[in-house]
Amino acid sequence: MSNLKFCQGPDCHTYKTNDRLKGPKGNKTYQTRRRSNFYYGRGNFCDRRCMEDWVAQYIEQALDHYGRTTETKHLTQENKYDIW
Numbered sequence: 001m002s003n004l005k006f007c008q009g010p011d012c013h014t015y016k017t018n019d020r021l022k023g024p025k026g027n028k029t030y031q032t033r034r035r036s037n038f039y040y041g042r043g044n045f046c047d048r049r050c051m052e053d054w055v056a057q058y059i060e061q062a063l064d065h066y067g068r069t070t071e072t073k074h075l076t077q078e079n080k081y082d083i084w
């Protein structure tokens with residue numbers, strides 16, 4: 001089996017580009033992109049559009065699941081990055 005990853009964009013297969021058109025001659029379909037590596041969303045999306053499609057569809061569930069910011073955060077000596 002190949003180690004190719006699927007783009008996680010929910011609508012990736014609906015974008016009609018030549019590289020998505022695959023299959024046997026006469027029976028080609030537009031398919032989810034597969035690559036060994038992606039450069040968006042920590043390697044999960046083939047391009048920015050697919051990443052934003054995912055956010056548009058799943059952001060509410062994701063925030064409910066992982067927790068929302070519900071109060072002001074403050075930059076302090078303790079939580080600052082020591083970049084200087």
Ligand SMILES: [Zn+2]
Nearest residue numbers: 007012046050
């Ligand atoms: Zn994609």
